[in-house]
Amino acid sequence: MRKGRLSTGARLALGAPYLWIALFFLAPLALVLKISLSMSVIAQPPYEPAFAFGAGLAEWVAQAQKFSTESYRGLLDDPLYLQSCLTSLAIAGVSTLIALLVAYPLALAIVRSSPRLRPLLIGLAVAPFWTSFLIRVYAWIAILKEEGLLNHALLALGLVDEPLAIFATNTAVVIGIVYSYLPFVILPIYNSLERQDASLREAAADLGASELQTFWTVTLPLSAPGVVAGALLMFIPAVGEFVIPDLLGGSDTIMIGRTMWNDFFENRDWPTASAGAIALLALLVGPIVWFERRQMREAVR
Amino acid sequence: MSAGPALSFEQVSKRFGATVAVDGVSIEIGAGEFFALLGPSGCGKTTLMRIAAGFETPDEGRVTIGGADVTARPPHRRPVNMMFQSYALFPHMSVADNVAFGLRREGMARADVAARVAEMIRLVQLQGMETRRPDQLSGGQRQRAALARALARRPRLLLLDEPLAALDRKLREETQFELMDIQKRLGTAFVVVTHDQDEAMAMADRIAVMRAGRIEQVGAPAEIYERPRSRFVAEFIGEINLFEGRVTAARDSVAHIDTAEGAIAANCARAPEQGARLAIAVRPERMQFGGGINSLEGVVHDFAYRGDRRIFRVRLASGRLVRLSAPVGRDAPAAGAQVNIAFDPSACVLLDA
Numbered sequence: 001m002r003k004g005r006l007s008t009g010a011r012l013a014l015g016a017p018y019l020w021i022a023l024f025f026l027a028p029l030a031l032v033l034k035i036s037l038s039m040s041v042i043a044q045p046p047y048e049p050a051f052a053f054g055a056g057l058a059e060w061v062a063q064a065q066k067f068s069t070e071s072y073r074g075l076l077d078d079p080l081y082l083q084s085c086l087t088s089l090a091i092a093g094v095s096t097l098i099a100l101l102v103a104y105p106l107a108l109a110i111v112r113s114s115p116r117l118r119p120l121l122i123g124l125a126v127a128p129f130w131t132s133f134l135i136r137v138y139a140w141i142a143i144l145k146e147e148g149l150l151n152h153a154l155l156a157l158g159l160v161d162e163p164l165a166i167f168a169t170n171t172a173v174v175i176g177i178v179y180s181y182l183p184f185v186i187l188p189i190y191n192s193l194e195r196q197d198a199s200l201r202e203a204a205a206d207l208g209a210s211e212l213q214t215f216w217t218v219t220l221p222l223s224a225p226g227v228v229a230g231a232l233l234m235f236i237p238a239v240g241e242f243v244i245p246d247l248l249g250g251s252d253t254i255m256i257g258r259t260m261w262n263d264f265f266e267n268r269d270w271p272t273a274s275a276g277a278i279a280l281l282a283l284l285v286g287p288i289v290w291f292e293r294r295q296m297r298e299a300v301r
Numbered sequence: 302m303s304a305g306p307a308l309s310f311e312q313v314s315k316r317f318g319a320t321v322a323v324d325g326v327s328i329e330i331g332a333g334e335f336f337a338l339l340g341p342s343g344c345g346k347t348t349l350m351r352i353a354a355g356f357e358t359p360d361e362g363r364v365t366i367g368g369a370d371v372t373a374r375p376p377h378r379r380p381v382n383m384m385f386q387s388y389a390l391f392p393h394m395s396v397a398d399n400v401a402f403g404l405r406r407e408g409m410a411r412a413d414v415a416a417r418v419a420e421m422i423r424l425v426q427l428q429g430m431e432t433r434r435p436d437q438l439s440g441g442q443r444q445r446a447a448l449a450r451a452l453a454r455r456p457r458l459l460l461l462d463e464p465l466a467a468l469d470r471k472l473r474e475e476t477q478f479e480l481m482d483i484q485k486r487l488g489t490a491f492v493v494v495t496h497d498q499d500e501a502m503a504m505a506d507r508i509a510v511m512r513a514g515r516i517e518q519v520g521a522p523a524e525i526y527e528r529p530r531s532r533f534v535a536e537f538i539g540e541i542n543l544f545e546g547r548v549t550a551a552r553d554s555v556a557h558i559d560t561a562e563g564a565i566a567a568n569c570a571r572a573p574e575q576g577a578r579l580a581i582a583v584r585p586e587r588m589q590f591g592g593g594i595n596s597l598e599g600v601v602h603d604f605a606y607r608g609d610r611r612i613f614r615v616r617l618a619s620g621r622l623v624r625l626s627a628p629v630g631r632d633a634p635a636a637g638a639q640v641n642i643a644f645d646p647s648a649c650v651l652l653d654a
Contacts, residue, residue, distance in 0.1 A: 197387065197389065199385050199387050199389040200389050200391060200392075202354075202356055202376070202383075202385070202389065203383075203385055203389035203390075203391070204391075204402070205355075205356075205375070205376040205377045206354060206355075206376050206377070206381075206382055206383045206451075207377075207382065207402050207403030207406060207450070207454070208377045208378075208403050208406035208407060208454070209377055209402075209406050210377055213406060217391075217402070218391060221393050222391075222392070222393055
């Protein structure tokens with residue numbers, strides 16, 4: 001093989017991931033982008049311009065001139081979008097923070113457990129995935145509702161005098177999101193902790209650091225990439241989460257996913273919903289790109 | 302500061318499950334001494350060092366540092382520092398921050414920390430590397446950074462776990478001399494764990510040879526090399542020829558021993574019992590071509606050129622190979638040549654067979 005030349009097989013192998021991304025990410029994204037630039041009409045499909053196959057290039061160009069950014073301006077004018085976007089960011093943010101506080105000690109405990117026990121503990125951490133996501137969220141309804149398991153237990157123990165109103169509140173949504181995404185946070189943190197050289201902790205102790213000082217000065221900073229990865233892995237999908245707020249939230253829990261769903265299916269306003277999706281994507285891509293760049297720089301060093 | 306040995310083990314034992322890693326070890330290491338724990342892998346030397354650092358707790362026995370009993374003290378409360386085999390430099394900190402780590406834990410004032418870090422950087426000649434991260438350093442530089450970090454708190458005792466193992470050969474030799482130099486300048490007691498006998502012989506004031514959790518022999522390098530106390534020590538340190546036989550007579554501090562290679566006369570401090578089975582150990586450089594008191598016939602099998610000398614392997618009439626080391630330059634026999642080799646009774650060390 002000459003330098004700089006790749007065999008056909010190697011080219012195909014390298015191209016496959018790009019093809020995958022093009023087919024299943026970029027193509028749908030382009031469609032959504034196109035719809036977001038269209039106008040809502042009562043028709044089938046419920047927007048125009050529509051590009052008919054075989055209509056000819058001239059017709060297509062004529063149609064393309066009808067594109068407008070009106071839907072995006074509509075987003076800014078509509079307080080509902082802004083409000084639900086802020087609610088989503090807040091709920092996802094709080095959930096991510098709580099999940100980090102729960103996941104970090106768990107990951108640390110798994111890493112510090114005996115090597116024989118570790119696969120079992122990791123298995124337990126991802127065990128919920130063996131049941132349908134929807135069923136698990138429904139189970140939380142049974143736990144959190146007014147006549148649910150949690151309230152029964154609290155009343156029986158005499159910890160509360162009257163049932164707590166958790167179900168159908170933002171609190172229930174946060175609980176559901178933390179529960180559902182916890183494994184996604186545990187795994188990257190576990191991974192980064194597991195790769196740490198055990199002699200680093202011994203070196204810190206040898207140099208006079210107590211257990212706590214060792215944690216703050218060595219263990220935690222070295223696990224930062226895992227923490228950031230876990231946080232992003234949870235925060236990004238949690239912002240757009242639809243099922244959990246729909247099932248566990250109340251009528252006042254309006255997250256961005258719900259708002260878009262309403263526009264798509266109830267108002268049949270596809271362009272506005274698409275514009276919302278594109279705007280949300282743009283909002284979330286920023287941090288990912290920043291993180292990836294940072295990772296790359298770390299890797300180069 | 303209390304007087305007493307820099308480090309002492311008193312009847313220290315440590316078991317891991319069914320294996321006894323350290324078995325009733327007692328050693329005293331003096332202030333300012335350069336001490337080496339030498340032995341093959343699995344002999345317990347690393348465990349013994351980790352007991353001194355506090356990473357392992359002995360099942361039995363006492364450990365003192367500077368006269369104070371530290372047996373139950375956790376690592377971060379011991380007046381001892383360690384240089385790890387992997388160096389264990391903190392990858393997220395600069396060289397300067399690594400060196401300052403231990404000082405900051407002590408709560409030392411900022412200006413003092415900066416001054417001490419600069420002093421340590423100078424000591425190990427890492428000037429200009431202060432802001433680099435460990436992964437931006439070469440292997441030798443990392444070794445120096447680890448040394449600077451371990452010495453920053455001015456411990457009276459420094460433990461070094463295979464300090465030269467990760468360096469290539471040329472650098473290893475240079476670094477040996479540097480370590481000796483730094484040790485002498487600071488007056489810190491150094492305890493080096495190594496499996497490399499050359500390294501231990503070159504650097505240490507005293508060596509403890511370990512085997513299966515026990516100390517086989519403690520002594521100065523020359524003493525251990527010339528007067529090994531057991532077959533294990535004789536064979537582990539350097540190259541040696543062993544002849545086994547039975548004592549036929551012993552008088553005037555000379556023992557006569559009947560071996561498969563013939564009768565051999567050997568000097569002995571204490572006359573062995575007649576009829577006792579013994580092994581005679583002779584270093585290759587104590588053997589010469591030519592006649593003498595203990596003279597054996599053989600044929601040169603082959604030889605290896607070592608620059609200043611040649612190592613000959615000579616097959617004796619009994620069929621066994623012995624090694625003989627001779628300076629280059631004399632008219633040396635060629636392979637296949639019939640030769641006589643001889644060695645003085647004073648070259649012989651008598652060991653239990």
